Amino acid sequence: MRKNDQNIGEVLPATEQKNYIQFHEQAYEEDLKHAEHNSLKFPRWSIISGYYAMHDITKLFLAKKFNIKIVSPDIHAKTILAVEEVITNLELKTTLIGLLQEAKATYYNIERLKEKSLPLLLKKGKQERGKAQYYTQDYHDKNDINAQKAVYFIEEIVKPYITLIRGLLK
Secondary structure, eight states, rough: OOGGGGGGEEEEHHHHEEEHHHHHHHHHHHHHHHHHTTTTTOOOHHHHHHHHHHHHHHHHHHHHHHHHEEESSSSSHHHHHHHHHHTTTHHHHHHHHHHHHOOOOTTOOOGOTTTHHHHHHHHHHHHHHHHHHHHHHHHHSSSSOHHHHHHHIIIIHHHHHHHHHHHHHH
């Protein structure tokens, strides 16, 4: 892992590990519950919370498995870069592919099961969160954020991603 190389992440200090890990365990679970609970009433916030559930569980994974802490600035981009780096490990990549096949066989086909699948899901989550959270005329004119889109995002992007990361945390 390229810790501190190109400023992707830093070593998580031993004195901070317990609190950092507990925070991200609680944060991703709360974000996921918030996303599920609000998909019908507040779909925009549901998408935002769903992305943050993905983001927080990813930081939890990096901390628990690689002792990496992601810090500002550019925390979202750094998180994705860190995931791309750690998945180059052959054993982890094999585990990831197995989890991808098991967790969402209907969502993925064999040709798409590549090393980049996990970072791509996180990137997609980040894009959808950005579209939902920030106003852009093209997006909001053409693609109203509705409950159907929020439910689809949670069921097809967020939950499969979280299932994969939970599997890697075992």
